Amino acid sequence: MQELVQAAMNGDRRSLARTLSALENRTINLEQIMAIVGKPVQATKHWQSLAITGAPGVGKSCLLDGLLTVWAQQNLRVALLAVDPSSPRSGGALLGDRVRMTVVDDPVLKERIYLRSIATRKASGSVPLIVADMTQFLLALGWDRVVIETVGAGQAEVRCAAIADRILVVEGPARGDGVQAEKAGLLELADAVIVNKCDLPGAQRHADELRESYELGTGTTPPVLLTSALHGTGVPEAATMLLDLESSGRSERARWRERLLAHHERRILESSKLDDVLKELAVGSMTLDDAILSIGEMNDE
Amino acid sequence: MGEPLRVVVAKPGLDGHDRGAKVVARSLRDAGHEVIYTGLRRSAQQIVDTVRDEDARFLGLSSLSGAHGHLFPKVCELLRAEGLNDVIVFGGGIIPEDDRKALYECKIRAIFGPGTPTSEILDFIESSNQMDDAGVGQSSTWHWSPTA
Numbered sequence: 001m002q003e004l005v006q007a008a009m010n011g012d013r014r015s016l017a018r019t020l021s022a023l024e025n026r027t028i029n030l031e032q033i034m035a036i037v038g039k040p041v042q043a044t045k046h047w048q049s050l051a052i053t054g055a056p057g058v059g060k061s062c063l064l065d066g067l068l069t070v071w072a073q074q075n076l077r078v079a080l081l082a083v084d085p086s087s088p089r090s091g092g093a094l095l096g097d098r099v100r101m102t103v104v105d106d107p108v109l110k111e112r113i114y115l116r117s118i119a120t121r122k123a124s125g126s127v128p129l130i131v132a133d134m135t136q137f138l139l140a141l142g143w144d145r146v147v148i149e150t151v152g153a154g155q156a157e158v159r160c161a162a163i164a165d166r167i168l169v170v171e172g173p174a175r176g177d178g179v180q181a182e183k184a185g186l187l188e189l190a191d192a193v194i195v196n197k198c199d200l201p202g203a204q205r206h207a208d209e210l211r212e213s214y215e216l217g218t219g220t221t222p223p224v225l226l227t228s229a230l231h232g233t234g235v236p237e238a239a240t241m242l243l244d245l246e247s248s249g250r251s252e253r254a255r256w257r258e259r260l261l262a263h264h265e266r267r268i269l270e271s272s273k274l275d276d277v278l279k280e281l282a283v284g285s286m287t288l289d290d291a292i293l294s295i296g297e298m299n300d301e
Numbered sequence: 302m303g304e305p306l307r308v309v310v311a312k313p314g315l316d317g318h319d320r321g322a323k324v325v326a327r328s329l330r331d332a333g334h335e336v337i338y339t340g341l342r343r344s345a346q347q348i349v350d351t352v353r354d355e356d357a358r359f360l361g362l363s364s365l366s367g368a369h370g371h372l373f374p375k376v377c378e379l380l381r382a383e384g385l386n387d388v389i390v391f392g393g394g395i396i397p398e399d400d401r402k403a404l405y406e407c408k409i410r411a412i413f414g415p416g417t418p419t420s421e422i423l424d425f426i427e428s429s430n431q432m433d434d435a436g437v438g439q440s441s442t443w444h445w446s447p448t449a
Contacts, residue, residue: 014384017356025304091305092330098351099340105347117355119305119335 001028005036009141013114016141020116020134026270030133034140041139046244049135049146051127051164053186056152058172059196061100063229063238064149069102070239071145072109079114079138081131082149086119093119097149114143120151122269127151129266132163158189161255162262166191166245171210173203187213189255190222191248194238198226222248271295306430308359311339311348313376316366321393321415325361328419329426345375349383357388359426360437362409365394374407377437386438389429391445393417408437411445421448 001022007015022028034040041048054060064080071078082097095117104110120128127150135146150160161167169190187193187210195207207224214221223241227234268274273295280286286294310326312319319341326336337355339348352360360380362373373392380388392404393413401412411425425445434441 014353014356017354021307021356086305086335087330087333090331091333093305093335094326094330095335095337096340098337104350105344110350115354117335117337121305 001032002036005033009037016114017116019137023133023137024118024121024130030136033137037137037140039140041136047145047165047247048139049148049164050166050168050242050245051148051150051160052168052170053150053160054152054170055172058152058170059229060149060152060170061097063170063194063196063227063235064147065101065103066227066229066232066235067239067242068113068147069106069109070236071243072103072106072112075112076144076243077112077114077142078145078147079116079143080147080149081116081118081134083118083120083127083131083151085151086121091121095119114138127160127163129163129262135163158186158254158258159262161189162258166247168242168245169193171195171206172197173200173206189248192222192242192245193224195224195226196229198233199228199231220248268292268295305333305335306359306426307335307337307355307357308361308426309337309339309348309352309355309357310361310363311343311351311376312341312363313343313345313348313372314364314366314368315342316364316368317341318365318394319363321365322361322363324419325363325393325413325422328422332423332426334426345372345379348376349379349385352380352388353383353385358430360388360390362390362392363394364392364396367395369394369396370400370403373404373409377407377409381438384438387436389435390437391422391425391429405444408439410435410443411447413447417447 004015005019008019019033052060052064068078068080084093084095084097086093097117098115101115103113104115118128118131127148131148138146148160148164167190169186171193173195193210195203197203203226207226210224211221225234225238225241227238229235277286277291277294281291308329310322312322326338329336337351337357339351362376364372369392377390390409391411392409396412396414404412410429413422429435432441435443
């Protein structure tokens with residue numbers, strides 16, 4: 001493992017990929033990796049991890065391809081962790097985010113982009129929490145920014161807030177008069193919103209409605225931009241804006257709430273006692289409250 | 302069951318037919334594996350980059366255009382050049398019987414033609430995964446004997 005991590009530090013892509021697999025399969029943990037890397041992730045004045053989320057089919061992958069191309073052209077080294085769902089039935093997954101990625105086909109730019117497809121596996125929500133550790137590892141290796149593309153998620157899916165410095169919500173045009181109802185949830189946590197497919201009718205109007213909705217609330221209004229990832233319209237502007245994106249700051253408490261919940265869930269799922277606790281729960285010899293206490297004690301030791 | 306196996310399913314060259322690749326991808330998914338699909342018209346180098354960055358154990362190549370005799374060996378060479386010796390490569394599509402021997406000699410471990418039951422591909426995945434010398438840069442001369 002030591003050799004693997006060191007090779008990854010020296011820029012060997014295969015060792016990087018293998019270390020990420022080891023993290024994902026829990027054969028090594030972040031602490032062990034960081035002990036080998038030997039230096040902590042340096043804080044910077046801008047964000048280091050960005051989650052990009054939104055409903056399925058709004059064009060997240062296609063937009064990301066455009067953003068990554070602009071960033072790589074500016075000499076930034078960016079890693080993309082693209083999450084797709086695992087089948088709850090078979091545990092398998094079809095990871096298709098590469099299909100839209102053309103930036104990795106450019107012989108020069110591909111050296112500055114690392115793209116990894118990740119299945120949700122047993123995790124609940126749109127992002128498995130191990131992605132947080134993968135992000136830290138990539139940053140420690142000197143990647144400038146890490147972008148996390150979540151599973152196409154509903155408006156109430158806010159778990160990505162737990163793992164990224166900033167959240168970009170991608171919307172599509174013509175979301176109809178259900179817009180008002182949808183606005184609670186994810187959009188409240190957004191640091192920026194992009195209305196993609198602006199070549200289609202209804203995009204401008206949807207962007208106006210979003211801005212209006214933000215202005216009714218308290219706090220700052222996040223930037224709302226229009227793009228057409230298909231035609232490249234607005235993509236360079238969005239890429240520039242996003243690089244220096246500030247936290248909207250409206251939702252620190254909500255973020256920490258998500259982080260706390262995520263951390264708790266992870267402690268339970270990773271507890272060595274989980275199997276025994278589940279057995280006892282199934283036969284009725286333990287209550288749920290006792291189970292939580294029991295797992296908590298185990299982790300404190 | 303252990304961790305899912307990671308499998309890249311790729312379409313090399315100028316060939317727009319991907320029904321077969323999608324059927325294989327779907328059956329691997331339903332068997333509990335993680336399948337990374339490349340999309341159409343990939344170069345050998347793009348496919349090898351994908352296998353490396355995704356840390357795939359298996360690579361499935363699909364071709365119906367007749368260019369398999371050039372493209373499949375090229376992918377195998379590049380895999381070895383990148384040191385991805387333990388990746389297990391299999392192929393499918395329209396591959397005439399006469400062409401298969403040369404592909405097996407490039408260490409492609411199975412060729413699946415039309416009519417192959419998907420269960421046979423899963424059997425191949427399972428048995429070759431147990432071997433420790435079935436990679437594209439490894440010593441074994443074994444290959445799967447297909448039924449179709």
